[in-house]
Amino acid sequence: MTRSERPLRAVLLERLTKASPQFGLFLIIVLFWVLFSSLAPGFLSRFNLNSLGRTLGIDIVIGLSQMVVLATGGMNLSVGAIGVCAVMLFGYLLQTLGLPIPVAVAGALAGGAALGWLNGFAIVKTGVNSFIVTLASASLYSGGMLILTKAVPFNGVPPAIGQFGRSGLFGVPAITLVALAVGLVLLVIYRFTRFGREALATGANLRAAEMSGVRVGRVLVLSHTLSGLLAAIAAVLLTARLGAAMPSVGGDDWLLPSFLAPVLGGTLLAGGVVSVVGTMLGALLVTTIRSGLLVLQIGNFWLQLFLGIILLAAVLLERYRSSLALRSRGMRP
Amino acid sequence: MRRALSQLLTVEWSGILVAVLAGAVALAIASPPFLTEFNLFVFLRSVCVTLLVAYAQMVTLGVGQLNLAVGALGGLVAIIVGGLMDRLGVPVILAVPAGLAVGGLAGFLNGWLTVRTGINGFIVTLATASAFTGINLGITHSIPFYNLPAGFVGFGAGRIGIFPYLLIVPLIVTGLLALFFARTVPGRQLLAVGGNPNAAQLSGVSPSRAVIVAHVLSGLLSAAAAILAVAQLGSAQPTIGSDWLIISFAAPIIGGASLTGGHISIFGTLLAVLLVALIQNGMVLVKVDPYWVQFLLGALILAAVWVNRFRAVRLGTD
Numbered sequence: 001m002t003r004s005e006r007p008l009r010a011v012l013l014e015r016l017t018k019a020s021p022q023f024g025l026f027l028i029i030v031l032f033w034v035l036f037s038s039l040a041p042g043f044l045s046r047f048n049l050n051s052l053g054r055t056l057g058i059d060i061v062i063g064l065s066q067m068v069v070l071a072t073g074g075m076n077l078s079v080g081a082i083g084v085c086a087v088m089l090f091g092y093l094l095q096t097l098g099l100p101i102p103v104a105v106a107g108a109l110a111g112g113a114a115l116g117w118l119n120g121f122a123i124v125k126t127g128v129n130s131f132i133v134t135l136a137s138a139s140l141y142s143g144g145m146l147i148l149t150k151a152v153p154f155n156g157v158p159p160a161i162g163q164f165g166r167s168g169l170f171g172v173p174a175i176t177l178v179a180l181a182v183g184l185v186l187l188v189i190y191r192f193t194r195f196g197r198e199a200l201a202t203g204a205n206l207r208a209a210e211m212s213g214v215r216v217g218r219v220l221v222l223s224h225t226l227s228g229l230l231a232a233i234a235a236v237l238l239t240a241r242l243g244a245a246m247p248s249v250g251g252d253d254w255l256l257p258s259f260l261a262p263v264l265g266g267t268l269l270a271g272g273v274v275s276v277v278g279t280m281l282g283a284l285l286v287t288t289i290r291s292g293l294l295v296l297q298i299g300n301f302w303l304q305l306f307l308g309i310i311l312l313a314a315v316l317l318e319r320y321r322s323s324l325a326l327r328s329r330g331m332r333p
Numbered sequence: 334m335r336r337a338l339s340q341l342l343t344v345e346w347s348g349i350l351v352a353v354l355a356g357a358v359a360l361a362i363a364s365p366p367f368l369t370e371f372n373l374f375v376f377l378r379s380v381c382v383t384l385l386v387a388y389a390q391m392v393t394l395g396v397g398q399l400n401l402a403v404g405a406l407g408g409l410v411a412i413i414v415g416g417l418m419d420r421l422g423v424p425v426i427l428a429v430p431a432g433l434a435v436g437g438l439a440g441f442l443n444g445w446l447t448v449r450t451g452i453n454g455f456i457v458t459l460a461t462a463s464a465f466t467g468i469n470l471g472i473t474h475s476i477p478f479y480n481l482p483a484g485f486v487g488f489g490a491g492r493i494g495i496f497p498y499l500l501i502v503p504l505i506v507t508g509l510l511a512l513f514f515a516r517t518v519p520g521r522q523l524l525a526v527g528g529n530p531n532a533a534q535l536s537g538v539s540p541s542r543a544v545i546v547a548h549v550l551s552g553l554l555s556a557a558a559a560i561l562a563v564a565q566l567g568s569a570q571p572t573i574g575s576d577w578l579i580i581s582f583a584a585p586i587i588g589g590a591s592l593t594g595g596h597i598s599i600f601g602t603l604l605a606v607l608l609v610a611l612i613q614n615g616m617v618l619v620k621v622d623p624y625w626v627q628f629l630l631g632a633l634i635l636a637a638v639w640v641n642r643f644r645a646v647r648l649g650t651d
Contacts, residue, residue: 122635126635127642128642129592132582132586132634135579136583137635139579139634140631140635142627143628143630255459269455301471301474301475302470304463304464305468307463308463308466312460315452315460316450319450319451
């Protein structure tokens with residue numbers, strides 16, 4: 001049977017099942033953009049796109065911060081806690097110590113990476129599940145931060161920070177550009193470096209990776225350090241967007257977005273598979289829906305409901321699609 | 334004597350029991366107001382809601398699942414019960430069962446979705462938690478319900494000596510849960526599935542059914558916790574449940590539950606809740622920054638898993 005004789009349905013099915021999950025996600029995003037821009041013309045306004053872009057940049061980095069740990073088959077519930085610690089450390093270095101901005105940025109990033117390293121170290125040394133360790137460390141970190149700062153925000157950070165948050169290049173907000181650059185670096189790490197391959201091998205099958213000579217402990221610690229570093233980058237971007245360092249940001253608020261972006265983007269919770277582009281698209285979908293509902297004045301109240309339903313629907317759809325793909329190749333799902 | 338002692342040491346909750354007793358004695362010496370009638374009442378009242386929250390997570394841990402939606406589910410039940418009584422004038426006797434029914438139903442949804450779709454329970458309950466919170470905020474717009482029947486609020490505030498009326502609920506629940514896990518078929522099956530789903534299935538136990546039973550039970554317990562919280566606060570706050578997540582995992586795990594399922598300890602969980610309440614109460618009495626509670630809770634969880642692991646290695650069960 002030649003290709004042209006096959007019924008349309010089979011061809012469509014093949015297209016659908018052979019395309020990458022990221023392509024499906026992209027289609028859904030386009031659909032939402034068409035829907036929102038036709039329902040509310042304000043959606044495509046310069047102002048809205050600008051604010052959408054800045055939120056998107058931060059959501060992308062938060063998602064990537066979770067993704068690098070998911071890659072190894074673990075999870076990091078302390079992404080938000082590390083983020084808020086980095087926010088306050090950044091504010092402290094800038095305002096109280098009066099350090100120049102580049103030094104303060106480096107300090108905040110180092111602080112985030114150190115907290116991530118601590119997570120990885122505790123997980124590897126005790127052999128306890130990453131869920132429990134990061135649940136506990138989230139409580140430790142945010143508790144420690146509140147004890148040290150007394151929950152007083154740093155409102156006097158240099159205006160240049162806020163200016164950076166508002167600036168842009170060719171109409172693209174600087175925050176979004178930073179996020180894209182970070183994504184590019186991670187793309188290179190997971191495609192081309194030994195660490196990237198070893199992290200994925202560890203996530204796919206820890207025992208097998210260990211037997212093939214991967215130093216699993218080191219990979220896990222490094223992945224958690226990277227996760228902490230990324231959380232701190234998100235924290236610095238957030239400080240730039242708000243123009244102040246506040247203790248109320250982050251925390252539990254980052255938990256859902258941090259999982260939404262990678263899981264929508266096709267990163268497996270079981271580990272071994274990551275998609276940097278998928279995570280970015282996942283973050284874009286979440287930001288699109290949030291922004292669209294705001295413009296439509298449905299407001300923030302129902303947003304959580306929609307996000308929950310979309311997460312379930314997306315995971316279900318992907319499951320259905322991959323089982324179709326297996327069946328069309330003559331395998332049992 | 335020595336044998337009895339070494340046997341006691343192998344019991345997983347022995348360490349927490351010592352910590353609770355030592356903590357209570359130390360606190361009584363450091364701060365005499367600890368032993369006043371009113372403070373002991375406040376202490377016991379703070380245990381009531383937390384204990385039910387801890388049990389709600391414990392039953393899902395028992396079957397080898399987890400439930401990130403305990404808090405969101407509790408918040409939803411709280412505002413539904415509050416809304417029924419405040420806006421619709423539904424009597425307490427009907428509003429409470431309605432709240433429990435919503436909790437059970439929401440729990441069933443969690444379990445059913447986990448079993449039917451095969452999606453990781455973590456993602457399922459993360460999603461439903463978001464959905465429940467969304468419904469809660471959509472209904473209330475973050476505005477609490479204040480006009481609750483006087484009898485209901487009175488039950489939340491009343492006491493006999495140091496014993497709050499509220500305490501009766503967690504006491505009954507503790508007894509029922511102990512009976513459920515020790516003596517009933519669904520209870521034993523739940524733990525069997527948690528211990529080894531394949532072995533359980535081969536022995537004719539349905540893992541799917543056990544998972545759904547655990548989630549329904551978890552939903553009912555969260556709902557009960559939420560209703561007590563409304564009675565205790567005297568108003569149905571939409572924020573009820575928003576801070577339950579960490580304690581819900583902390584208490585069963587400090588109490589000796591294994592995260593992989595199949596093993597729980599009701600008494601251990603009870604002691605862990607007492608320990609955390611003791612720390613909270615102590616912080617207030619000696620006027621330490623309340624933020625220390627959060628910090629210590631994290632440290633306690635880490636210490637507990639580390640000790641449990643150490644013991645497992647020592648006893649050669651690992």
